[in-house]
Amino acid sequence: MKDLEQKIRSFTPVSDSEMEFGLQFYKKKTFKKGEFLVKPGQYIQDFYFMKQGCVTFYTIEEGITRVMEFYTDGSFFTDLYPYIEEIPSESYLEVTEDSTVYVISKSDALKVFDHSHALERFGRLSMQKAFINNFQRINRMKNLSNQERYLQLLEKRPSLFQRVPQYLIASYLGLTPVGLSKIRKRLSKK
Amino acid sequence: MKDLEQKIRSFTPVSDSEMEFGLQFYKKKTFKKGEFLVKPGQYIQDFYFMKQGCVTFYTIEEGITRVMEFYTDGSFFTDLYPYIEEIPSESYLEVTEDSTVYVISKSDALKVFDHSHALERFGRLSMQKAFINNFQRINRMKNLSNQERYLQLLEKRPSLFQRVPQYLIASYLGLTPVGLSKIRKRLSKK
DNA sequence: CATATTTATTAAACCAGTTTAATTAGAATC
DNA sequence: GATTCTAATTAAACTGGTTTAATAAATATG
Numbered sequence: 001m002k003d004l005e006q007k008i009r010s011f012t013p014v015s016d017s018e019m020e021f022g023l024q025f026y027k028k029k030t031f032k033k034g035e036f037l038v039k040p041g042q043y044i045q046d047f048y049f050m051k052q053g054c055v056t057f058y059t060i061e062e063g064i065t066r067v068m069e070f071y072t073d074g075s076f077f078t079d080l081y082p083y084i085e086e087i088p089s090e091s092y093l094e095v096t097e098d099s100t101v102y103v104i105s106k107s108d109a110l111k112v113f114d115h116s117h118a119l120e121r122f123g124r125l126s127m128q129k130a131f132i133n134n135f136q137r138i139n140r141m142k143n144l145s146n147q148e149r150y151l152q153l154l155e156k157r158p159s160l161f162q163r164v165p166q167y168l169i170a171s172y173l174g175l176t177p178v179g180l181s182k183i184r185k186r187l188s189k190k
Numbered sequence: 191m192k193d194l195e196q197k198i199r200s201f202t203p204v205s206d207s208e209m210e211f212g213l214q215f216y217k218k219k220t221f222k223k224g225e226f227l228v229k230p231g232q233y234i235q236d237f238y239f240m241k242q243g244c245v246t247f248y249t250i251e252e253g254i255t256r257v258m259e260f261y262t263d264g265s266f267f268t269d270l271y272p273y274i275e276e277i278p279s280e281s282y283l284e285v286t287e288d289s290t291v292y293v294i295s296k297s298d299a300l301k302v303f304d305h306s307h308a309l310e311r312f313g314r315l316s317m318q319k320a321f322i323n324n325f326q327r328i329n330r331m332k333n334l335s336n337q338e339r340y341l342q343l344l345e346k347r348p349s350l351f352q353r354v355p356q357y358l359i360a361s362y363l364g365l366t367p368v369g370l371s372k373i374r375k376r377l378s379k380k
Numbered sequence: 381c382a383t384a385t386t387t388a389t390t391a392a393a394c395c396a397g398t399t400t401a402a403t404t405a406g407a408a409t410c
Numbered sequence: 411g412a413t414t415c416t417a418a419t420t421a422a423a424c425t426g427g428t429t430t431a432a433t434a435a436a437t438a439t440g
Binding site: 066080081113120121124128132134137138141 | 258271318
Protein backbone atom coordinates (compact mmCIF):
# COMPACT_ATOMS: atom_id res chain seq x y z
CA MET A 1 0.00 0.00 0.00
CA LYS A 2 2.97 2.25 -0.66
CA ASP A 3 0.88 4.28 -3.13
CA LEU A 4 -1.87 5.01 -0.62
CA GLU A 5 0.70 5.80 2.05
CA GLN A 6 2.47 8.22 -0.26
CA LYS A 7 -0.80 9.83 -1.23
CA ILE A 8 -1.70 10.44 2.42
CA ARG A 9 1.75 11.82 3.21
CA SER A 10 1.49 14.21 0.26
CA PHE A 11 -1.10 16.07 2.34
CA THR A 12 0.48 16.17 5.80
CA PRO A 13 3.16 14.44 7.90
CA VAL A 14 1.99 11.24 9.61
CA SER A 15 4.10 9.17 12.03
CA ASP A 16 4.89 5.59 11.06
CA SER A 17 2.87 4.15 13.91
CA GLU A 18 -0.20 6.22 13.06
CA MET A 19 0.16 5.29 9.40
CA GLU A 20 0.41 1.64 10.28
CA PHE A 21 -2.67 1.92 12.46
CA GLY A 22 -4.62 3.54 9.66
CA LEU A 23 -3.53 1.27 6.81
CA GLN A 24 -4.36 -1.96 8.67
CA PHE A 25 -8.06 -1.37 8.00
CA TYR A 26 -7.76 -1.04 4.24
CA LYS A 27 -8.47 -4.18 2.24
CA LYS A 28 -7.22 -4.60 -1.28
CA LYS A 29 -9.91 -5.66 -3.75
CA THR A 30 -10.00 -6.17 -7.47
CA PHE A 31 -13.00 -5.69 -9.74
CA LYS A 32 -13.68 -6.60 -13.34
CA LYS A 33 -15.07 -4.21 -15.90
CA GLY A 34 -18.84 -4.20 -15.67
CA GLU A 35 -19.08 -4.84 -11.92
CA PHE A 36 -20.72 -2.37 -9.56
CA LEU A 37 -19.44 -1.04 -6.27
CA VAL A 38 -22.78 0.65 -5.63
CA LYS A 39 -26.26 0.53 -7.14
CA PRO A 40 -29.35 2.62 -6.36
CA GLY A 41 -31.10 1.57 -3.17
CA GLN A 42 -27.93 0.40 -1.45
CA TYR A 43 -26.47 1.94 1.68
CA ILE A 44 -22.87 3.08 1.37
CA GLN A 45 -20.65 1.36 3.91
CA ASP A 46 -17.25 1.89 2.35
CA PHE A 47 -14.78 4.49 1.32
CA TYR A 48 -12.45 3.77 -1.62
CA PHE A 49 -9.02 4.58 -2.92
CA MET A 50 -8.47 3.79 -6.59
CA LYS A 51 -5.07 2.13 -6.93
CA GLN A 52 -5.41 1.44 -10.61
CA GLY A 53 -8.36 1.45 -12.94
CA CYS A 54 -11.53 3.47 -13.55
CA VAL A 55 -14.90 3.77 -11.87
CA THR A 56 -17.75 5.85 -13.29
CA PHE A 57 -20.13 7.58 -10.91
CA TYR A 58 -23.53 8.25 -12.49
CA THR A 59 -27.28 8.30 -12.05
CA ILE A 60 -30.06 7.32 -14.41
CA GLU A 61 -33.01 9.71 -14.35
CA GLU A 62 -35.94 9.12 -16.63
CA GLY A 63 -33.81 6.80 -18.68
CA ILE A 64 -31.03 9.33 -19.11
CA THR A 65 -27.56 8.44 -17.85
CA ARG A 66 -25.90 11.37 -16.14
CA VAL A 67 -22.19 11.00 -15.43
CA MET A 68 -21.06 12.94 -12.39
CA GLU A 69 -17.42 11.85 -12.19
CA PHE A 70 -14.80 9.39 -13.39
CA TYR A 71 -12.50 8.13 -10.62
CA THR A 72 -9.10 7.06 -11.89
CA ASP A 73 -5.68 6.19 -10.47
CA GLY A 74 -4.94 7.85 -7.16
CA SER A 75 -8.46 9.13 -6.36
CA PHE A 76 -10.33 8.78 -3.10
CA PHE A 77 -14.04 8.32 -3.67
CA THR A 78 -17.41 7.02 -2.57
CA ASP A 79 -20.98 8.22 -2.98
CA LEU A 80 -20.34 10.73 -0.23
CA TYR A 81 -23.74 12.18 0.52
CA PRO A 82 -25.53 8.89 1.23
CA TYR A 83 -22.35 7.67 2.94
CA ILE A 84 -22.55 10.51 5.44
CA GLU A 85 -26.30 10.73 5.81
CA GLU A 86 -26.72 6.96 5.94
CA ILE A 87 -29.51 6.99 3.40
CA PRO A 88 -29.79 4.76 0.31
CA SER A 89 -27.75 5.79 -2.70
CA GLU A 90 -29.52 6.89 -5.87
CA SER A 91 -26.46 6.33 -8.02
CA TYR A 92 -24.17 3.81 -9.63
CA LEU A 93 -20.47 3.32 -9.05
CA GLU A 94 -19.66 1.14 -12.04
CA VAL A 95 -16.27 -0.35 -12.76
CA THR A 96 -15.62 0.74 -16.35
CA GLU A 97 -12.13 -0.76 -16.53
CA ASP A 98 -10.61 -3.64 -14.52
CA SER A 99 -9.63 -2.00 -11.24
CA THR A 100 -7.72 -2.47 -8.02
CA VAL A 101 -8.98 -0.49 -5.07
CA TYR A 102 -8.30 -0.23 -1.35
CA VAL A 103 -11.48 -0.30 0.71
CA ILE A 104 -12.11 0.88 4.24
CA SER A 105 -15.43 0.62 6.02
CA LYS A 106 -17.05 3.70 7.46
CA SER A 107 -16.77 2.38 11.02
CA ASP A 108 -13.08 1.66 10.55
CA ALA A 109 -12.53 5.09 9.03
CA LEU A 110 -14.08 6.62 12.13
CA LYS A 111 -11.74 4.56 14.31
CA VAL A 112 -8.78 5.87 12.35
CA PHE A 113 -9.89 9.49 12.70
CA ASP A 114 -10.52 9.01 16.43
CA HIS A 115 -7.14 7.43 16.97
CA SER A 116 -4.99 9.84 14.97
CA HIS A 117 -5.11 13.61 14.91
CA ALA A 118 -2.66 13.57 12.00
CA LEU A 119 -4.94 11.36 9.92
CA GLU A 120 -7.93 13.52 10.82
CA ARG A 121 -5.91 16.40 9.43
CA PHE A 122 -5.22 14.41 6.29
CA GLY A 123 -9.00 13.95 6.05
CA ARG A 124 -9.56 17.66 6.36
CA LEU A 125 -6.93 18.59 3.80
CA SER A 126 -7.97 15.99 1.25
CA MET A 127 -11.56 17.17 1.57
CA GLN A 128 -10.36 20.74 1.16
CA LYS A 129 -8.58 19.80 -2.03
CA ALA A 130 -11.65 18.03 -3.37
CA PHE A 131 -13.71 21.10 -2.52
CA ILE A 132 -11.40 23.40 -4.42
CA ASN A 133 -11.35 21.10 -7.45
CA ASN A 134 -15.13 21.15 -7.54
CA PHE A 135 -15.31 24.87 -7.07
CA GLN A 136 -12.99 25.42 -9.98
CA ARG A 137 -15.01 22.99 -12.03
CA ILE A 138 -18.18 24.96 -11.35
CA ASN A 139 -16.52 28.10 -12.57
CA ARG A 140 -15.19 26.40 -15.65
CA MET A 141 -18.69 25.20 -16.40
CA LYS A 142 -20.07 28.69 -16.08
CA ASN A 143 -17.37 30.63 -17.86
CA LEU A 144 -16.17 28.35 -20.63
CA SER A 145 -17.97 27.22 -23.74
CA ASN A 146 -18.63 23.53 -24.21
CA GLN A 147 -15.94 23.41 -26.84
CA GLU A 148 -13.41 24.93 -24.46
CA ARG A 149 -14.36 22.49 -21.73
CA TYR A 150 -13.99 19.57 -24.10
CA LEU A 151 -10.53 20.77 -25.11
CA GLN A 152 -9.57 21.27 -21.50
CA LEU A 153 -10.66 17.76 -20.54
CA LEU A 154 -8.75 16.41 -23.51
CA GLU A 155 -5.66 18.18 -22.24
CA LYS A 156 -6.02 17.46 -18.52
CA ARG A 157 -7.23 13.87 -18.62
CA PRO A 158 -6.32 12.48 -22.04
CA SER A 159 -6.40 8.89 -20.82
CA LEU A 160 -10.14 9.15 -20.15
CA PHE A 161 -10.75 9.09 -23.88
CA GLN A 162 -9.12 5.68 -24.09
CA ARG A 163 -10.91 4.40 -21.02
CA VAL A 164 -14.55 5.29 -21.42
CA PRO A 165 -16.88 5.62 -24.41
CA GLN A 166 -17.50 9.05 -25.85
CA TYR A 167 -21.14 9.21 -24.92
CA LEU A 168 -20.21 8.99 -21.24
CA ILE A 169 -17.72 11.80 -21.69
CA ALA A 170 -20.44 13.79 -23.42
CA SER A 171 -22.67 13.26 -20.40
CA TYR A 172 -19.86 14.26 -18.05
CA LEU A 173 -19.49 17.48 -20.02
CA GLY A 174 -23.26 18.04 -19.87
CA LEU A 175 -23.75 17.42 -23.59
CA THR A 176 -25.63 14.96 -25.75
CA PRO A 177 -23.55 12.52 -27.83
CA VAL A 178 -24.72 14.42 -30.90
CA GLY A 179 -23.56 17.72 -29.45
CA LEU A 180 -20.10 16.39 -28.64
CA SER A 181 -19.81 14.89 -32.09
CA LYS A 182 -20.58 18.28 -33.64
CA ILE A 183 -17.92 19.94 -31.54
CA ARG A 184 -15.36 17.34 -32.59
CA LYS A 185 -16.30 17.79 -36.22
CA ARG A 186 -15.99 21.57 -35.96
CA LEU A 187 -12.55 21.21 -34.41
CA SER A 188 -11.33 18.67 -36.95
CA LYS A 189 -12.13 21.03 -39.80
CA LYS A 190 -9.64 23.60 -38.58
CA MET B 191 -19.93 34.56 19.46
CA LYS B 192 -22.74 32.21 20.43
CA ASP B 193 -23.74 31.86 16.76
CA LEU B 194 -20.28 30.76 15.66
CA GLU B 195 -20.03 28.41 18.62
CA GLN B 196 -23.38 26.85 17.79
CA LYS B 197 -22.41 26.51 14.16
CA ILE B 198 -19.24 24.65 15.10
CA ARG B 199 -21.08 22.39 17.54
CA SER B 200 -23.62 21.55 14.83
CA PHE B 201 -20.83 19.56 13.18
CA THR B 202 -19.21 17.72 16.08
CA PRO B 203 -18.93 17.82 19.90
CA VAL B 204 -16.25 20.19 21.20
CA SER B 205 -15.32 20.58 24.87
CA ASP B 206 -15.79 24.00 26.46
CA SER B 207 -12.09 24.51 26.98
CA GLU B 208 -11.24 23.68 23.37
CA MET B 209 -14.05 25.93 22.18
CA GLU B 210 -12.76 28.76 24.33
CA PHE B 211 -9.27 28.23 22.98
CA GLY B 212 -10.51 28.37 19.42
CA LEU B 213 -12.86 31.31 19.72
CA GLN B 214 -10.29 33.57 21.38
CA PHE B 215 -8.59 34.10 18.01
CA TYR B 216 -11.70 35.30 16.19
CA LYS B 217 -12.09 39.09 15.95
CA LYS B 218 -15.46 40.65 15.27
CA LYS B 219 -15.40 43.18 12.45
CA THR B 220 -18.06 45.20 10.68
CA PHE B 221 -17.99 46.34 7.06
CA LYS B 222 -20.09 48.78 5.10
CA LYS B 223 -21.67 48.00 1.77
CA GLY B 224 -19.16 48.70 -0.97
CA GLU B 225 -16.05 47.77 1.03
CA PHE B 226 -13.77 44.92 -0.04
CA LEU B 227 -12.36 42.10 2.05
CA VAL B 228 -10.15 41.04 -0.84
CA LYS B 229 -9.09 42.49 -4.18
CA PRO B 230 -7.03 40.95 -6.99
CA GLY B 231 -3.32 40.91 -6.26
CA GLN B 232 -3.74 40.58 -2.51
CA TYR B 233 -2.62 37.61 -0.47
CA ILE B 234 -5.33 35.98 1.64
CA GLN B 235 -4.44 35.98 5.31
CA ASP B 236 -7.83 35.48 6.85
CA PHE B 237 -10.70 33.08 7.12
CA TYR B 238 -14.19 34.48 7.69
CA PHE B 239 -17.48 33.57 9.30
CA MET B 240 -20.43 35.70 8.17
CA LYS B 241 -22.45 36.58 11.25
CA GLN B 242 -24.88 38.82 9.43
CA GLY B 243 -24.79 40.39 5.98
CA CYS B 244 -23.71 39.51 2.46
CA VAL B 245 -20.39 39.25 0.64
CA THR B 246 -20.14 38.59 -3.10
CA PHE B 247 -17.21 36.55 -4.40
CA TYR B 248 -16.46 37.33 -8.03
CA THR B 249 -13.79 37.89 -10.67
CA ILE B 250 -13.64 40.32 -13.56
CA GLU B 251 -12.25 38.79 -16.76
CA GLU B 252 -12.04 40.89 -19.89
CA GLY B 253 -14.43 43.36 -18.34
CA ILE B 254 -17.00 40.71 -17.51
CA THR B 255 -18.02 40.23 -13.89
CA ARG B 256 -18.39 36.58 -12.99
CA VAL B 257 -20.07 35.84 -9.67
CA MET B 258 -18.88 32.63 -8.07
CA GLU B 259 -20.77 32.76 -4.78
CA PHE B 260 -22.78 34.87 -2.38
CA TYR B 261 -21.87 34.36 1.28
CA THR B 262 -24.72 35.13 3.65
CA ASP B 263 -25.60 34.59 7.33
CA GLY B 264 -23.91 31.58 8.87
CA SER B 265 -21.38 30.85 6.08
CA PHE B 266 -17.68 30.21 6.46
CA PHE B 267 -15.71 31.62 3.57
CA THR B 268 -12.50 33.01 2.13
CA ASP B 269 -10.85 32.85 -1.29
CA LEU B 270 -9.68 29.36 -0.44
CA TYR B 271 -7.32 28.45 -3.23
CA PRO B 272 -4.98 31.44 -2.86
CA TYR B 273 -5.41 31.16 0.92
CA ILE B 274 -4.00 27.64 0.86
CA GLU B 275 -1.43 28.07 -1.88
CA GLU B 276 -0.28 31.45 -0.57
CA ILE B 277 -0.48 33.05 -3.97
CA PRO B 278 -2.16 36.36 -4.83
CA SER B 279 -5.92 36.30 -5.25
CA GLU B 280 -7.44 37.01 -8.65
CA SER B 281 -10.85 37.77 -7.20
CA TYR B 282 -12.96 40.20 -5.24
CA LEU B 283 -14.73 39.61 -1.95
CA GLU B 284 -17.01 42.62 -1.95
CA VAL B 285 -19.37 43.53 0.85
CA THR B 286 -22.70 43.92 -0.94
CA GLU B 287 -24.69 44.60 2.24
CA ASP B 288 -23.54 46.00 5.61
CA SER B 289 -22.01 42.99 7.32
CA THR B 290 -20.68 41.68 10.59
CA VAL B 291 -18.07 38.96 10.32
CA TYR B 292 -15.75 37.03 12.61
CA VAL B 293 -12.21 36.91 11.28
CA ILE B 294 -9.39 34.51 12.13
CA SER B 295 -5.93 34.70 10.62
CA LYS B 296 -4.49 31.69 8.83
CA SER B 297 -1.69 31.34 11.42
CA ASP B 298 -4.20 31.40 14.26
CA ALA B 299 -6.41 28.89 12.49
CA LEU B 300 -3.41 26.58 12.25
CA LYS B 301 -2.78 27.02 15.99
CA VAL B 302 -6.36 26.04 16.68
CA PHE B 303 -6.16 22.91 14.53
CA ASP B 304 -2.84 21.95 16.14
CA HIS B 305 -4.23 22.42 19.60
CA SER B 306 -7.56 20.65 19.23
CA HIS B 307 -8.32 17.35 17.55
CA ALA B 308 -12.05 18.10 17.94
CA LEU B 309 -11.74 21.38 16.07
CA GLU B 310 -9.65 19.72 13.39
CA ARG B 311 -12.55 17.32 13.00
CA PHE B 312 -14.93 20.25 12.76
CA GLY B 313 -12.67 21.55 9.98
CA ARG B 314 -12.86 18.24 8.17
CA LEU B 315 -16.61 17.94 8.48
CA SER B 316 -17.35 21.51 7.47
CA MET B 317 -15.13 21.06 4.43
CA GLN B 318 -16.92 17.83 3.65
CA LYS B 319 -20.25 19.62 3.77
CA ALA B 320 -18.98 22.37 1.51
CA PHE B 321 -17.70 19.73 -0.90
CA ILE B 322 -21.06 18.01 -1.07
CA ASN B 323 -22.88 21.30 -1.61
CA ASN B 324 -20.61 22.08 -4.52
CA PHE B 325 -20.92 18.63 -5.97
CA GLN B 326 -24.68 18.87 -5.93
CA ARG B 327 -24.47 22.31 -7.47
CA ILE B 328 -22.39 20.93 -10.34
CA ASN B 329 -25.01 18.31 -11.03
CA ARG B 330 -27.80 20.84 -10.87
CA MET B 331 -25.91 22.93 -13.39
CA LYS B 332 -25.55 20.00 -15.71
CA ASN B 333 -28.97 18.48 -15.41
CA LEU B 334 -31.34 21.39 -14.94
CA SER B 335 -32.33 24.07 -17.41
CA ASN B 336 -31.48 27.66 -16.61
CA GLN B 337 -35.13 28.30 -15.86
CA GLU B 338 -35.23 25.44 -13.38
CA ARG B 339 -32.08 26.65 -11.69
CA TYR B 340 -33.48 30.15 -11.42
CA LEU B 341 -36.64 28.80 -9.80
CA GLN B 342 -34.63 26.65 -7.46
CA LEU B 343 -32.49 29.58 -6.34
CA LEU B 344 -35.64 31.64 -5.83
CA GLU B 345 -36.97 28.90 -3.60
CA LYS B 346 -33.80 28.05 -1.68
CA ARG B 347 -32.35 31.52 -1.15
CA PRO B 348 -35.20 33.98 -1.64
CA SER B 349 -33.49 36.68 0.43
CA LEU B 350 -30.72 36.94 -2.18
CA PHE B 351 -33.13 38.68 -4.51
CA GLN B 352 -33.58 41.45 -1.96
CA ARG B 353 -29.91 41.67 -1.22
CA VAL B 354 -28.12 41.81 -4.55
CA PRO B 355 -29.02 43.26 -7.96
CA GLN B 356 -30.43 40.94 -10.56
CA TYR B 357 -27.50 41.16 -12.94
CA LEU B 358 -25.25 39.63 -10.27
CA ILE B 359 -27.72 36.81 -9.78
CA ALA B 360 -27.77 36.34 -13.55
CA SER B 361 -23.99 36.02 -13.48
CA TYR B 362 -24.16 33.57 -10.58
CA LEU B 363 -26.55 31.45 -12.66
CA GLY B 364 -24.22 31.69 -15.66
CA LEU B 365 -26.59 33.91 -17.65
CA THR B 366 -26.55 37.38 -19.11
CA PRO B 367 -28.90 39.95 -17.57
CA VAL B 368 -30.89 39.80 -20.80
CA GLY B 369 -31.21 36.05 -20.56
CA LEU B 370 -32.45 36.15 -16.99
CA SER B 371 -34.94 38.84 -17.89
CA LYS B 372 -36.32 36.65 -20.68
CA ILE B 373 -36.73 33.76 -18.28
CA ARG B 374 -38.59 35.96 -15.81
CA LYS B 375 -40.84 37.25 -18.55
CA ARG B 376 -41.60 33.74 -19.77
CA LEU B 377 -42.50 32.68 -16.22
CA SER B 378 -44.66 35.72 -15.55
CA LYS B 379 -46.77 35.01 -18.60
CA LYS B 380 -47.94 31.70 -17.15
C1' DC C 381 -37.88 68.03 -6.86
C1' DA C 382 -35.17 67.47 -11.03
C1' DT C 383 -31.49 65.23 -13.00
C1' DA C 384 -28.09 61.85 -13.66
C1' DT C 385 -26.89 57.23 -13.25
C1' DT C 386 -27.59 52.59 -12.79
C1' DT C 387 -30.45 48.52 -13.47
C1' DA C 388 -33.97 45.90 -15.92
C1' DT C 389 -36.66 45.04 -19.97
C1' DT C 390 -37.60 44.56 -24.75
C1' DA C 391 -36.67 43.66 -29.66
C1' DA C 392 -34.16 41.62 -33.49
C1' DA C 393 -30.74 38.95 -35.51
C1' DC C 394 -27.87 35.16 -34.50
C1' DC C 395 -25.80 30.78 -32.90
C1' DA C 396 -24.50 26.68 -30.33
C1' DG C 397 -26.68 23.51 -28.64
C1' DT C 398 -31.05 20.09 -28.67
C1' DT C 399 -34.22 16.33 -30.54
C1' DT C 400 -35.35 12.86 -33.71
C1' DA C 401 -34.14 9.83 -37.12
C1' DA C 402 -31.19 7.73 -40.51
C1' DT C 403 -26.56 6.19 -41.63
C1' DT C 404 -22.00 4.65 -40.86
C1' DA C 405 -18.34 2.64 -38.18
C1' DG C 406 -16.55 -0.39 -34.86
C1' DA C 407 -16.72 -4.37 -31.52
C1' DA C 408 -18.33 -8.52 -29.95
C1' DT C 409 -20.29 -13.02 -30.90
C1' DC C 410 -21.63 -16.99 -33.30
C1' DG D 411 -15.98 -14.14 -41.86
C1' DA D 412 -20.85 -12.95 -41.41
C1' DT D 413 -23.96 -11.23 -38.23
C1' DT D 414 -25.49 -8.64 -34.50
C1' DC D 415 -25.20 -5.06 -31.44
C1' DT D 416 -23.38 -0.84 -29.76
C1' DA D 417 -21.28 3.60 -30.53
C1' DA D 418 -20.45 7.63 -33.33
C1' DT D 419 -21.65 10.62 -37.00
C1' DT D 420 -24.58 13.28 -39.94
C1' DA D 421 -28.72 15.89 -41.34
C1' DA D 422 -32.74 18.81 -40.52
C1' DA D 423 -35.81 21.29 -37.82
C1' DC D 424 -36.05 23.55 -33.57
C1' DT D 425 -35.05 26.17 -29.17
C1' DG D 426 -33.23 28.75 -25.51
C1' DG D 427 -29.89 31.15 -24.97
C1' DT D 428 -26.43 35.21 -26.88
C1' DT D 429 -25.17 39.98 -28.62
C1' DT D 430 -26.18 44.61 -29.62
C1' DA D 431 -28.89 48.46 -29.15
C1' DA D 432 -32.78 51.11 -27.65
C1' DT D 433 -36.01 52.02 -24.04
C1' DA D 434 -38.10 52.03 -19.60
C1' DA D 435 -37.84 51.78 -14.67
C1' DA D 436 -35.64 52.45 -10.39
C1' DT D 437 -32.23 54.60 -7.49
C1' DA D 438 -28.96 58.14 -6.07
C1' DT D 439 -27.41 62.78 -6.19
C1' DG D 440 -27.21 67.89 -6.61
